[in-house]
Amino acid sequence: KKGKQERYVKDDAEMEKYLTELALNNAELYPSESADPILGSALMTLVEEYQLVTAVLLRLSSHYYPAFLKQLIFQTAIPELSDNASMTTWLAEIEQRLNKDLPTGTSYKLSVDSKDNDSVPYINVSFSRHGISTDYHIPGEFFASTEYQRILTFADKINGLFSEGARVQRGERSEEITDFAQAVKWLLSEARRGQSVQRYKGLGEMNPDQLWETTMDKSKRRLLQVKIEDAIAADEVFSTLMGDNVEPRREFIETHALQATNLDI
Known part of the structure; x- marks a missing residue:
């Protein structure tokens, strides 16, 4: 409900669709300070692809470590797991983002490991909290899946897209951003401004x-x-x-x- 206008939606999917349409009304995405804006159907396509990919990540999070999965949107294609030098660099980029702004006493450490010489290697995500570590495994087979290819296809579209001065604008309001996820989050937040949402369980x-x-x-x-x-x-x-x-x-x-x-x- 906004003002005197009311609208009923039957589930979260319809709610997201409605808020997305509202968020993109009069919205413009500027990848850099001097770049032409992305708007209209082009922006809608990018946002819809992002929402599809985040739905894939949500589904996969019941099988693989969620914090690692979320980083794949911002990452280039994984090298061969057997290429030690390339994998060290690739994992270091993810590790740096995961460790950013973590509370004191917590940290991530990523590595490539295998159970024996004949098995497919896996990525080990080690999360340490006050000296106690928990390990999570991402099997090498995952990176040959259609789900990973879908994530990678979208990542290729947005990685490197933003530079200094990137911002998103909706009407008279704007926000500086560094990645696409921030842009979508801000737009949806703006769409919710002034909206009163009620859920009926019966x-x-x-x-x-x-x-x-x-x-x-x-x-x-x-x-x-x-x-x-x-x-x-x-x-x-x-x-x-x-x-x-x-x-x-x-x-x-x-x-x-x-x-x-x-x-x-």
Whole structure:
């Protein structure tokens, strides 16, 4: 809701689409102080590609270390894992960004390792906090995947695009930036200015007019079919998370912890 205007969206995907359209209205991206702006459909295409890639990264984060994955957008193509000199330089660039602005007593160390001489090497991400280290492995096979190629294709478009004086502008407001992620974050933040967002978890939370506009009006409402399989699956999840047996609940949380978003605590 903004002012007297109200708009209903059914899920996060539709919300992101709406905010993106709003954010790019009258938006211009200047890669450098003297460069011509990127705007209109060209800017929309870049933002949509960025959102697709971040969705890929979110999906992959349940399998691989998220902080490392996020750095791939800003990185050139990985060299051959067997090329020690090139890999040292490549990993050092990521390591430098990961260690930037970390709290005292924490640090990252990246290296190439393998379990034995015959296996495909992997990247080891070692995170140290007050002398206690935790290692995360990124298998070499990942860099031959279609997901990595999609990330790399987008990275090639934006890396090296920005230089001194780069900024993003929307209307009369502007912000200096150093990378594309900052530009998108700022634009979406601007789109949210003055917006009042409400989430409804049940029909009982709505006023009568809201209930009519979203659910009771036949021309606007959505009907979803619930099958017996859905009820069985829901019962299993409910029993796992709310039952008296602690061990299945602990196992579920440990397995799915990195997939959790929008926690309502």
